[in-house]
Amino acid sequence: MTAVTCELCPRGCVIPEGAAGDCRIRVNLGGRLRATTYGRPSAVHIDPMEKKPLYHFLPGAPVFSIATAGCNLHCLNCQNWQLSQRGGEEMEEIYRLDPPELVRAAREEGCRSIAYTYSDPIVFYEYVYDTAELAHAQRLANCFITAAYINREPLRKLCGVIDAVNADLKAFDDGFYRRVNGATLKPVLDALVTMREEGVWLEVTNLLIPTLNDDPAMIRRLARWVHDELGPGTPLHFSRFQPLYRMRNLPPTPVETLDLARREAKDVGMEHVYVGNVLGHEGNSTYCPRDGTLLIGRVGFMITHYALTPDGRCPSCNERIPGVWRSAELFGEQP
Amino acid sequence: MTREPDRSSRQPERRRVLALLGGLGTLGLLLPWLRTSAPARPVQREISLHEADFYRPHDLAG
Ligand code: SF4
Numbered sequence: 600m601t602a603v604t605c606e607l608c609p610r611g612c613v614i615p616e617g618a619a620g621d622c623r624i625r626v627n628l629g630g631r632l633r634a635t636t637y638g639r640p641s642a643v644h645i646d647p648m649e650k651k652p653l654y655h656f657l658p659g660a661p662v663f664s665i666a667t668a669g670c671n672l673h674c675l676n677c678q679n680w681q682l683s684q685r686g687g688e689e690m691e692e693i694y695r696l697d698p699p700e701l702v703r704a705a706r707e708e709g710c711r712s713i714a715y716t717y718s719d720p721i722v723f724y725e726y727v728y729d730t731a732e733l734a735h736a737q738r739l740a741n742c743f744i745t746a747a748y749i750n751r752e753p754l755r756k757l758c759g760v761i762d763a764v765n766a767d768l769k770a771f772d773d774g775f776y777r778r779v780n781g782a783t784l785k786p787v788l789d790a791l792v793t794m795r796e797e798g799v800w801l802e803v804t805n806l807l808i809p810t811l812n813d814d815p816a817m818i819r820r821l822a823r824w825v826h827d828e829l830g831p832g833t834p835l836h837f838s839r840f841q842p843l844y845r846m847r848n849l850p851p852t853p854v855e856t857l858d859l860a861r862r863e864a865k866d867v868g869m870e871h872v873y874v875g876n877v878l879g880h881e882g883n884s885t886y887c888p889r890d891g892t893l894l895i896g897r898v899g900f901m902i903t904h905y906a907l908t909p910d911g912r913c914p915s916c917n918e919r920i921p922g923v924w925r926s927a928e929l930f931g932e933q934p
Numbered sequence: 935m936t937r938e939p940d941r942s943s944r945q946p947e948r949r950r951v952l953a954l955l956g957g958l959g960t961l962g963l964l965l966p967w968l969r970t971s972a973p974a975r976p977v978q979r980e981i982s983l984h985e986a987d988f989y990r991p992h993d994l995a996g
Contacts, residue, residue, distance in 0.1 A: 601991055601992070602991070602992035603989045603990065603991055603992055604989060604990055604991075604992045604993075605986070605988065605989045606988045606989055606990065607986070607987075607988045607989070613992050614992075625986055625989075626983075628983065630991065631985055632985065632986040632989040633983040633984065633985060633986060634983070634984045634985070634986040635983055637983070637984035638984070724986075724987065724988070725984055725985075725986060725987055726984070728987075750988070752988070753987065753988050
């Protein structure tokens with residue numbers, strides 16, 4: 600009987616023969632670890648880029664979005680628990696889409712980018728990697744929406760084929776990670792720094808849950824860390840919690856809390872701070888950090904106003920706004 | 935003492951009829967599935983399991 604140790608994420612599961620890792624979908628069969636959901640997504644949708652949320656990356660682009668079952672976190676407030684907290688064999692729907700079929704499907708649907716999302720795509724790593732490599736060869740961008748609980752070596756390799764990441768930074772508190780997510784904080788911070796070092800476009804989301812991670816001092820520490828380690832131009836999204844899954848006892852985040860978080864982050868020097876899951880909030884939109892000009896107006900996932908110059912500058916003061924605004928910035932101009 | 939009538943000579947014939955009925959039943963179940971099976975629908979055919987990256991044999995001694 601050969602047990603194996605999975606080295607993909609900081610859990611480091613030791614998996615006896617015939618058993619699965621903590622994420623449910625990496626299974627030891629005869630001493631070999633199998634990625635059981637490779638080529639078998641259970642969610643396939645076309646979303647706007649704003650839904651990821653990625654606000655400074657190809658605005659308004661439709662994204663071919665996929666996920667398989669399984670996750671290496673177990674958040675009590677998971678939005679996609681029917682997908683993430685199940686193994687592949689428990690899914691009602693499993694599609695057959697090998698990497699070439701997936702890339703072809705994305706192109707046929709008119710999408711110039713693919714998002715690996717919904718559950719945590721870390722656990723279907725090999726499927727992401729092979730698809731992303733093929734997608735790049737066909738000038739499609741790759742977006743990775745994750746909680747960033749991944750080891751450095753696999754992450755570095757992955758960064759070679761990923762163009763944009765939205766990473767959840769769930770709280771600036773290790774105890775919160777242990778209690779609410781079944782994870783730890785340090786590996787997440789390390790992963791975010793690695794992504795920045797590798798030159799992947801990075802946006803950070805912090806979901807504010809009343810009484811658990813909405814302490815203004817903690818928010819300030821989080822924002823300061825993002826400012827110092829990832830840079831003041833990193834878009835930071837404060838997102839509204841909704842009572843879900845095993846955390847229905849708490850109310851939705853008051854808008855005032857989100858406003859306060861936004862002020863705290865701006866106070867420490869963050870330039871692009873957003874409010875998510877509140878329709879029509881002014882914090883849905885992008886403003887020039889130098890002169891305050893409205894650059895991209897958004898209502899929900901819809902773009903209602905677009906004033907950036909083609910090279911991503913404020914039309915009034917010429918300030919360069921960090922981001923990837925056109926796919927030519929990734930792949931060069933079309934021949 | 936009574937004896938059971940000997941039915942052994944009729945057994946092969948009965949088996950053939952049952953096999954035929956069974957075959958038709960399976961075909962009846964399969965046909966609707968064959969008609970609806972397409973790449974965009976839930977997977978029905980078995981495919982091989984991809985080997986994962988980033989793992990090693992667990993060293994029990996270590
Ligand atoms: S990816 Fe899955 S199997 Fe591997 S260490 Fe993480 S939870 Fe365990």
